[in-house]
Amino acid sequence: MEPIKVGQYNTLRVNRKVDFGFYLDDGAEGILLPKRFAPPQLAIDDTVTVFVYHDSDNRLIATTQKPNAVVGDIVKLKVVSVTKQGAFLDWGLMKDLFVPASKQVSGMRLGGEYLVKLYIDEMTGRVAATEKVENLMSNDHLTVKEMDMVDLLVYRTSELGYVMIINNQHIGILHGNEVFQPLEIGDRVKGFIKKIRPDNKIDLIVGKPGYAKVEDETEKIIRLLNENNGYLPYNDKSDPTDIYAFFGMSKKAFKMTTGHLYKQKKIQFTQTGIQLIEQ
Numbered sequence: 001m002e003p004i005k006v007g008q009y010n011t012l013r014v015n016r017k018v019d020f021g022f023y024l025d026d027g028a029e030g031i032l033l034p035k036r037f038a039p040p041q042l043a044i045d046d047t048v049t050v051f052v053y054h055d056s057d058n059r060l061i062a063t064t065q066k067p068n069a070v071v072g073d074i075v076k077l078k079v080v081s082v083t084k085q086g087a088f089l090d091w092g093l094m095k096d097l098f099v100p101a102s103k104q105v106s107g108m109r110l111g112g113e114y115l116v117k118l119y120i121d122e123m124t125g126r127v128a129a130t131e132k133v134e135n136l137m138s139n140d141h142l143t144v145k146e147m148d149m150v151d152l153l154v155y156r157t158s159e160l161g162y163v164m165i166i167n168n169q170h171i172g173i174l175h176g177n178e179v180f181q182p183l184e185i186g187d188r189v190k191g192f193i194k195k196i197r198p199d200n201k202i203d204l205i206v207g208k209p210g211y212a213k214v215e216d217e218t219e220k221i222i223r224l225l226n227e228n229n230g231y232l233p234y235n236d237k238s239d240p241t242d243i244y245a246f247f248g249m250s251k252k253a254f255k256m257t258t259g260h261l262y263k264q265k266k267i268q269f270t271q272t273g274i275q276l277i278e279q
Helices: 210-227 240-247 251-263
Strands: 009-018 021-024 031-034 047-054 060-063 074-082 086-090 097-100 113-120 127-130 149-157 161-166 170-175 188-196 202-206 267-269 274-276
Touching: 031 047, 097 113, 149 170, 149 202, 161 202, 210 240, 210 251, 210 274, 240 251, 251 267
Parallel strands: 031 060, 097 127, 170 202
Antiparallel strands: 009 021, 009 047, 021 031, 047 060, 074 086, 074 113, 086 097, 113 127, 149 161, 149 188, 161 170, 188 202, 267 274
């Protein structure tokens, strides 16, 4: 059988039942699935998908509870207790997630929320977390190219804007003048690679590139025009913040989209806004 993946989901067979739960086949003595976490009508030889981790006595245990993250994930979690050895985070299971003091950036405080990555501690084999996420990213060998759509995670702010984690692998910059929506540490957004510099530094944009984005936004503008009697008081002279507040898009995207609609003869520009052309 395949090795048990600690800190991950495993699909295992029930090999025996006891008063306090079920033992799942791991090729050895078995992993306990406590009775309170067992699905109704679970029986011997059934298979069940469970999350496997270590309990307080350092024994592997299974649960059907779903944690907020698995090994390899980067996620923002809340501190529920602090000791000299480290901090404990609430990750949705009965046993809290440990962050060693050596894996913290500047010390965690009770009640604070921090962005961490889950890993397996080499000494104990247990799931743990580290706040030193940026050290685990690398741009030495890029798996992305310019104009690729990517998953972005807001890691921290910088003088330039936001430092973003790309596909859980690389680091890039979302420049402040390219941000047209509220962003907080830990937010996940879709974006694309705007530019890769000679030193493998990456510039990012939130949203979709070029006319792929325009095609998504045209329906929104047509809908808003229909909901407002065919007229909206916004044009290329409008303030970018006003455009974003109403349309949820940057001024650049607004101009591209309305230009596209104008060429299709679906709208016309007026001195004070845009007007829907009746078809």
